Amino acid sequence: MSKPSVLVSGGAGYIGSHTAVELIRAGYDVVIVDNLSNSEIGAVEGVRKITGVEVPFVEADCCDEAAFRKVFEQYAFDSVIHFAASKAVNESVHKPLEYYRNNLTSFMNVIALMREYGRHNIVFSSSCTVYGEPDKQPVTEQTPRKPATSPYGNTKQMCEDILRDSVGAYEGMKGIALRYFNPIGAHPSALIGELPRGVPQNLVPYITQTAAGIRECLSVFGDDYPTPDGSCIRDYIDVVDLARAHVAAIGRMIEGRSKAAYEVFNIGTGRGVSVLELVRKFEEVNHLKLNYRIAPRREGDIVAIWADPTLANNELGWKAERTLDETLAAAWKWEQHLREK
């Protein structure tokens, strides 16, 4: 019998490439589609090197319906994991139309083509950003969504709704939205990892680039928040653990274990870590000193958010396994590998 096959859109990206690796390790066939707008073909080569599998790659934009249709015509996957999207919160505030066009069009194209070609299961990359600033910690899937504070966050909410309504209406279709907390780290092989373009906006790539001497000094945005050490708190999830959550979600749908056509799961560790704790941990694990200073708060940041991952633990049979030490060591190894290239 042939292996179940999964289309990974955005599979040359940070989370997509790690997910492709874990799918292959779990016995799936994988097809990657990516327009390489914010990723490199090197990530696909990394996936091939790690797995020893010549994963098929199609360079196409999911917004280009005709090009995307060819992928559905050529490959017989029954499931899709849709990563392809623009993801910078701040950029989305300045380019709202680009964000709405790209993130919504590509997602609607995926669903329409799945429907037309009779493909059944889809996992959507959502985000804990849909909870906004939560009233209570940790957040469960029942925690109400708050009005989005950026076009990026709004596209995540809108795509969740499009998915819920579509799988509710189209017989035989199932969908799972995974709400990621803060993905960090890299594959332990250092063959794939995060590739920020320009000045990193996210904490861990900024830390690793500062440690590598590319950035002079890390700014810790705010030490006067109402938290134990005054810096913001997040739930940092290892990207390999996060990738495994997608494998679990696909398995649940393929094996008919879904309890509803549309399901949502928080994907986090359940542990809140402050910015200053993370900085100190990074120094300790990697035996180095990081140049950092306290800077003013960054506009739009929420004070604290961490996950209650109980539902994913029980229903997906998934749990974050990697320690923060391992994750921060992998992030540093990846940064060093990049500099050696």
Ligand code: UFG
């Ligand atoms: N931070 C700094 N200095 C930096 C960068 C970040 O102190 O140079 C702080 C931020 O203020 C924040 C924490 O580190 O307190 C994490 O910031 P990130 O930018 O790494 O992550 P965010 O929590 O802001 O955003 C992430 C994803 C978004 C997603 C969001 C959901 O990048 O895509 O989580 O909460 F929407």
